[in-house]
Amino acid sequence: xxxxxxxxxxxxxxxxxxxxxxxxxxxxxxxxxxxxxxxxxxxxxxxxxxxxxxxxxxxxxxxxxxxxxxxxxxxxxxxxxxxxxxxxxxxxxxxxxxxxxxxxxxxxxxxxxxxxxxxxxxxxxxxxxxxxxxxxxxxxxxxxxxxxxxxxxxxxxxxxxxxxxxxxxxxx
Amino acid sequence: xxxxxxxxxxxxxxxxxxxxxxxxxxxxxxxxxxxxxxxxxxxxxxxxxxxxxxxxxxxxxxxxxxxxxxxxxxxxxxxxxxxxxxxxxxxxxxxxxxxxxxx
Numbered sequence: 001x002x003x004x005x006x007x008x009x010x011x012x013x014x015x016x017x018x019x020x021x022x023x024x025x026x027x028x029x030x031x032x033x034x035x036x037x038x039x040x041x042x043x044x045x046x047x048x049x050x051x052x053x054x055x056x057x058x059x060x061x062x063x064x065x066x067x068x069x070x071x072x073x074x075x076x077x078x079x080x081x082x083x084x085x086x087x088x089x090x091x092x093x094x095x096x097x098x099x100x101x102x103x104x105x106x107x108x109x110x111x112x113x114x115x116x117x118x119x120x121x122x123x124x125x126x127x128x129x130x131x132x133x134x135x136x137x138x139x140x141x142x143x144x145x146x147x148x149x150x151x152x153x154x155x156x157x158x159x160x161x162x163x164x165x166x167x168x169x170x171x172x
Numbered sequence: 173x174x175x176x177x178x179x180x181x182x183x184x185x186x187x188x189x190x191x192x193x194x195x196x197x198x199x200x201x202x203x204x205x206x207x208x209x210x211x212x213x214x215x216x217x218x219x220x221x222x223x224x225x226x227x228x229x230x231x232x233x234x235x236x237x238x239x240x241x242x243x244x245x246x247x248x249x250x251x252x253x254x255x256x257x258x259x260x261x262x263x264x265x266x267x268x269x270x271x272x273x274x275x
Binding site for chain 1: 181182183252
């Protein structure tokens with residue numbers, strides 16, 4: 001009984017709601033100490049499964065959440081809107097699975113999600129939460145036109161940077 | 173008052189009848205009443221066979237409730253790195269379970 005999530009398409013990518021087949025891929029990311037360090041990881045396999053369950057449940061609670069991003073039918077990451085308890089405001093977030101960086105997938109998917117957030121959901125602003133050492137994520141943020149706004153304390157990540165995206169009227 | 177339902181997280185041996193009460197929700201029989209309803213629903217609607225509960229050996233209150241529900245100890249094991257007892261519940265259509273539904 002998965003939530004009925006909208007499908008977003010870009011030139012190269014399809015963004016769809018989570019399926020149970022994604023659980024192992026998300027878990028591989030979250031249990032990888034190097035890759036998940038900027039995402040509150042690493043998690044135990046048990047906690048990673050619970051995080052995946054929260055990714056599904058987030059859609060039921062908010063009506064938005066993380067999509068699974070597919071390139072040529074293969075899941076390459078998750079990108080979406082995240083707003084759990086303790087978050088300063090709704091976040092545009094991105095994760096690429098191992099081996100799928102460097103293709104511009106995160107930027108392309110995030111553009112689609114931001115357009116959906118500003119258009120269909122009517123959000124008037126968006127932020128991205130980036131841990132200070134996550135330079136790769138800041139590259140993505142800059143390509144999206146986001147800029148550093150302030151330091152804040154995140155309940156999961158500790159000291160965290162809040163990046164602000166361009167307003168709806170300032171993005172094409 | 174609390175939560176009661178069926179859990180089947182990754183690493184779970186099989187679907188579990190799980191329950192816990194919030195502060196002030198204990199000692200009123202609510203967990204028993206809830207668990208009877210969930211056991212019945214899981215059997216009738218989900219078609220699940222006799223369920224397990226995974227209980228810490230230190231959790232005397234939970235063990236007492238499982239026993240009151242008619243569950244029996246099946247296995248002493250470890251779960252998520254901690255000692256655990258697997259209790260096996262009555263099938264939902266066991267006469268003893270049906271009698272509890274009617275209470």
